[in-house]
């Protein structure tokens with residue numbers, strides 16, 4: 001029997017890729033998005049789209065009654081770390097409180113499964129650079145990270161009390177775009193490294209800055225575990241199948257288990273285009289961890305069927321740059 005899922009934030013970067021991946025796997029997909037940072041062209045014509053706010057509890061109750069989804073994939077939220085420092089109320093309201101309302105409506109409607117987008121930002125930024133297992137020390141530096149960690153705790157407690165199956169996925173650094181060119185990172189003022197490098201590579205920006213070259217890393221720039229968004233999308237599909245079949249709760253890091261420096265990411269983008277990227281040294285960005293790398297043992301053991309297909313920085317850069325080019329036509333249409 002076909003399973004039906006409700007995807008909150010399905011018009012956003014990761015939610016849109018995951019919606020396509022779920023549709024490709026035969027799931028029925030209903031998307032709830034208020035288009036605050038998402039874009040209509042990211043929504044597959046095969047999905048049912050409801051424009052609305054996840055904080056609207058009456059709307060949620062109606063959707064659950066009418067659509068009776070088997071699971072909710074909850075991507076919707078605010079994601080800009082510095083903004084969360086300036087405006088923590090917004091982040092606790094729109095990430096933590098909205099998620100609580102969603103969980104409450106799920107329990108009331110007896111919807112038994114949730115996947116939740118958490119983040120590597122929950123871990124201790126001064127972690128020493130070793131790969132981080134899921135039980136590593138949590139010291140979220142920003143209200144953004146804290147809002148996610150609080151939501152994780154709510155899901156665990158509510159899950160235990162009400163028998164909710166849950167997959168909490170802690171994404172490391174998500175990059176790249178759909179290799180089929182259907183979707184990509186479309187937020188115009190996104191701040192992610194490869195997005196910025198792709199904007200320079202496609203002539204949308206003249207130059208970019210490298211935030212700090214004096215870290216204790218192999219070339220002085222920060223290390224992150226970059227994961228291709230399509231591999232992250234397929235990790236959701238496999239997690240969903242796993243939780244729908246065995247129930248229970250699982251928290252898993254999503255990355256490849258190896259780090260790349262800022263300079264290595266920029267060099268990959270340069271190899272793709274064959275042209276230099278004007279990347280200028282700048283001061284450290286406040287709140288940046290020197291290194292965040294995932295220990296991926298748990299996701300590998302739990303989901304042996306998850307086979308990442310786009311692990312190289314070149315593939316992430318190639319798809320990101322191709323999408324940036326495509327956006328020129330989409331945005332001028």
Ligand SMILES: NC(=O)c1ccc[n+]([C@@H]2O[C@H](COP(=O)([O-])OP(=O)(O)OC[C@H]3O[C@@H](n4cnc5c(N)ncnc54)[C@H](O)[C@@H]3O)[C@@H](O)[C@H]2O)c1
Pocket residue numbers: 008009010011012013014015032033034035036037038039052053054055074075076077078079094098117118119120171172173174187
């Ligand atoms: N992008 C990353 O590198 C990254 C890393 C770790 C975790 N995450 C998490 O993954 C999730 C998705 O991130 P993304 O990069 O796709 O962001 P995004 O901004 O592209 O997507 C978020 C989507 O949610 C929608 N939305 C926001 N608030 C809403 C609300 N109240 N009601 C309905 N829709 C709403 C937006 O319109 C947008 O389509 C977020 O929860 C984020 O915290 C992202």
Ligand SMILES: O=c1ccn([C@@H]2O[C@H](COP(=O)(O)OP(=O)(O)O[C@H]3O[C@H](CO)[C@@H](O)[C@H](O)[C@H]3O)[C@@H](O)[C@H]2O)c(=O)[nH]1
Pocket residue numbers: 079080081119120121171172173174191192193194196208209210211212222223224262285288292
């Ligand atoms: O123009 C730029 C942009 C970024 N960086 C550096 O590149 C690295 C990666 O930065 P960015 O792409 O902004 O990602 P993070 O700050 O690591 O945060 C991302 O990854 C986290 C998980 O690790 C998520 O929680 C966040 O939502 C998501 O923005 C950092 O060292 C930045 O200082 C630059 O040097 N120049």
